[in-house]
Amino acid sequence: MSNIAEQILNSCLNIAHHMLPHTCVLCGAYASTQPLCTNCSADLPLSPTAACPVCALSALDGKVCGACLKEPPAFDLTLAAFSYGFPIDRLLHAFKYAGDLSLVGILAEPLARLAAEQPKPDLLLPMPLHPVRLRERGFNQSLEIAKPISRWLDIPLSTDACQRMRDTPTQAGLKWRERRRNVRGAFACDLDLNGKKVAVLDDVMTTGATLNEISRILKSRGASEVSAWVIARTPAESPRR
Ligand SMILES: [Zn+2]
Ligand SMILES: [Zn+2]
Known part of the structure; x- marks a missing residue:
């Protein structure tokens, strides 16, 4: 269209x-x-207030958790508006697969509120969707959520800086290390990000392997800081082990 x-x-x-x-x-x-x-x-299940600032999983004192200290991910910070579970899972599903774009506001607003409390990044990058998925779905859910946030917070939106090169098979059932290997080389990025602070927006963070991989690429392009902005974060089921 x-x-x-x-x-x-x-x-x-x-x-x-x-x-x-x-x-x-x-x-x-x-x-x-x-x-x-x-x-x-x-x-709606808000994400825990005492959470690790890096991975957004609940952490008693709100300090960087053991897993992030031991093996820091390539992103520096995670903002998660909701904890992934009922009924956010239903809303995200209706939004993503049934194309109910009237839900964008409900999903985007709480995240925008969290993001407004942080120093403003130079660039907002929606998680790229593989062209095959884009054709199937007709829209990129991350881009649709990123659009109003970019407008509200006045952050430039990057729509074509990075591409998804591989349509990675489903990650369910894979361990953290296997997931990390699974998404290697999934992205290409041709932008010069020297010294730039980038926020990557995705709908759901499960283990963080995909966000970790794109952050790794952004850093290799010179990004000085990468934050992961997600609508919902899957609560810990010891995902990093
Ligand atoms: Zn952590
Ligand atoms: Zn109701």
């Missing part, structure tokens, strides 16, 4: 979305003009 056609379609969807009273996507209750009712919005 051309850009203009896409813009027209999006504004029509937006208008329809704001005019029609509708039901909460989670519980079916009346939700006025929002995708979620007030009860469901209040119940």
Whole structure:
């Protein structure tokens, strides 16, 4: 679809979305003009407040956790708005696979709020999607979330600096080290990032292997700092061992 056609379609969807009273996507209750009712919005699982600043997993004192001290990932910081679990998993699924773009605001806003408290990066980079996946899905979920955040926080958005070269097979069931090996060489990046602070935006961080790999590439292109900004972080199931 051309850009203009896409813009027209999006504004029509937006208008329809704001005019029609509708039901909460989670519980079916009346939700006025929002995708979620007030009860469901209040119940969303926020990420732990005492978390390791590097990997965002819960850490008693909010200090860098043992795993990150022992084997620091290539990213320096992780911001996670939610803990991955019900009902965030449903929302992300509806957004990603059913293409319900009305959920972008709900997913992006809490992350933007966290990010606004941090020093501003020079560049916001949505996690690139492999062209085959992009064709299948029709949109890159990370880019859709990154767009409003880039606008709200006034951070330049990079849409084509990095490419996904390999469509990595599913990572479920693989150990951290195997996942790391699995994503090696998955990205190419031709941007000169000398001294730049980059934030990479992804929908979900599971072990962090993919974010680690893209951060490694960004650092090799000169990035001085890479932060991972994710909508949801899978809670620890000893992922780094
Ligand atoms: Zn509800
Ligand atoms: Zn950590």
